[in-house]
Amino acid sequence: MTDETDETARPAAADADAVRLYGPEFDQRPKDFFERMRREHGPVVPVLLEGDVPAWYVIGYREVNHVTSNPGLFARDTRRWNAWDMVPENWSLLPFVGWNPSVMLAEGEEHKRRSAAISDALDAVDRTELSGSCERIADRLIDEFAGDGEADLGSQFADRLPPMAMMELFGVPESEAPDMIRDIQHVAGSDENAVPAYQRLQESMRRLAESRRARPGPDVTSRLLAHPAGYTDDELISDLIPMISAGHLPTGHWIGNTLRLMLVDERFAVTLQGGRGSVAQALNQVLWEDTPSQNNIGRFAVHACELGGRAIRPGDMLILGWAAANADPQVQPPAHGSGAGNRAHLSFGHGDHGCPFPAPELAEVVARTAVEVLLDRLPDIELAVKPDELRWLPSFWVRRLASLPVRFSPAATLG
Ligand code: HEM
Structure with a gap:
């Protein structure tokens, strides 16, 4: 992992043995895929993204740690990429790589200023109030299907609770919330509605910023506006979108993947019948085994360097394999199997x-409140299909189920 002096800027990952990073093996059995990659290519794999665009896929725990701990060597601004001229028109990955002025792609002092304001604004959230508000939302959602004796816990519960919680946290008026949630989902889905949805989202965030500036409230948006970091409305808009989206989408998949684990793994059967016992343990285990955040683009090499035995050139793209790093035998010896209790996973990323x-x-x-309320309200819940009939949605970036059908004794509503 040493710096070298060769500064020639051309993508280095376009090797003859580059692996095409898409297909059914990855979608349904990522652990087998990671194991094969590690065996055949080591911790840093030359890969081709859609359109055969080259990149490095970093799958070693130690290497992901090294890349994310050294922003001077591996930086975040996507304009550093040396393969922009290879990107096909309408490339489906553009939403992940296109530059925008948000905190996620900011570097240096600019990143520090905004990141500190975000942490302060989030840290002022009262955890007990947040939990109480999630309990109310969970009860409202469960009331909608409690009498039916069956539900899809993905679309009817896990995907719906975090966005509702985020809207309250950020002070979005109830009348605006459904449109905003729909637009965030279109943008994340990268479908044909993504571009108009993103434009609408910017407008909604602008209205939110204006209304919070005029009438500040006890919400994250108002706290960001009042922060000494001196957020402008434009900066606020470009940071609210990733914050609200990040708070909503992976949290929903985390809830869904945890409910799945608790329903298919007999170690959690007692909890299902007996209450809240090991919800925290199941949530942590999911972050090791089925993290919603599978991979991110990523980082861009600032200088030529060596990483995991590969010669990286300036501007090369590195995809960060959080899930693959979590499955690295160096941190998870197979003999130990489960990661419960150990929080050293990389599912929340690492570094600046x-x-x-x-x-x-x-x-x-x-996530914990959502799962606990569901188990309290529907204690005899069980899968309505066989565990191996559950399907993961095909995505390299996130891990989430297509649906989570369950049945239970019809229960009374609270509302
Ligand atoms: C309240 C909920 C959440 C909020 C507000 C939030 C917000 C954010 C923000 C603003 C960033 C960008 C940080 C930066 O670039 O300086 C980020 C990064 C990240 N978040 Fe979250 N997040 C939330 C929940 C989650 C969850 C549930 C997961 C997955 C289990 C997750 C995984 C990640 C990862 C992996 C990164 C690093 C991306 C990278 O290094 O390229 N987040 N989050």
């Missing part, structure tokens, strides 16, 4: 651009 303190803690409050 990792999920900002205290966002992981807030996400956990949301």
Whole structure:
């Protein structure tokens, strides 16, 4: 992992043995895929993204740690990329790589200023109030299907609770919330509605910023506006979108993947019948085994250097394999199997651009409350299909189920 002096800027990952990074093996059995990659290519794999665009896929725990701990060597601004001329028109990955002025792609002092303001604004959230508000939202959602005796816990519960919680946290008026949630989902889905949805989202955030500036409230948006970091409205708009989206989408998948684990793994059967016992343990285990955040683009090499035995050139793209790093036998010896109790996973990223303190803690409050309320209300819940009939949605970036059908004894509503 030493610096070298060769500064020639051309992508180095376009090797003859580069692996095409898409296909059914990865989608349904990522652990087998990681194991094969590690065996055949080592911790840093030359890969081709859609359109055969080259990149490095970093799958070693030690190497992901090294890349994310050294922003001077591996930086975040996507304009550093040396393969922009290879990107096809309408490339489906553009939403992940296109530059925008948000904190996620900022570097140096600019990043520090905004990241500190975000942490302060999030840290002022009262965890007990957040949990109470998630309990109310969970009860409202469960009331909608409690009498039916069956539900899809993905679309009817896990995907719906975090966005509702985020809207309250950021002070979005109830009348605006459904449109905003729909637009965030279009943007994340990178479908044909993504561009108009992103434009609408910017307008909604502008209205939110104006209304909070005029009438500040006890919400994250008002706190960011009042912060000495001196946020402008434009900066606020470009940071609110990733914050609200990041708070909503992976948290929903985390809830869904945890409910799945508790329903298919007999170690959690007692909890299902007996209450809240090991919800925190199941949430942590999911972050090791089925993290919603599978991979991120990423970082861009600032200088030529060596990483995991590969010669990286300036401007090369590195994809960070959080899930693959979590599955690295160096941190998870097969003999130990489960990661429960050990929080050294990389599912919240790492380093300056990792999920900002205290966002992981807030996400956990949301996820834990959601699962606990569901188990309290529907204690005899069980899968309505065989475990191996559950399907993961095909995505390299996130791990989430296509659906989570369950049945239970019809229960009374609270509302
Ligand atoms: C309240 C909930 C959450 C909020 C507000 C939030 C917000 C953010 C923000 C603003 C960043 C960008 C940080 C930066 O570039 O300086 C980030 C990064 C990240 N978040 Fe979160 N997040 C939340 C929940 C989650 C969850 C549930 C996961 C996955 C389990 C997650 C995984 C990540 C990862 C992996 C990164 C690092 C991306 C990278 O290094 O390229 N976040 N988050």
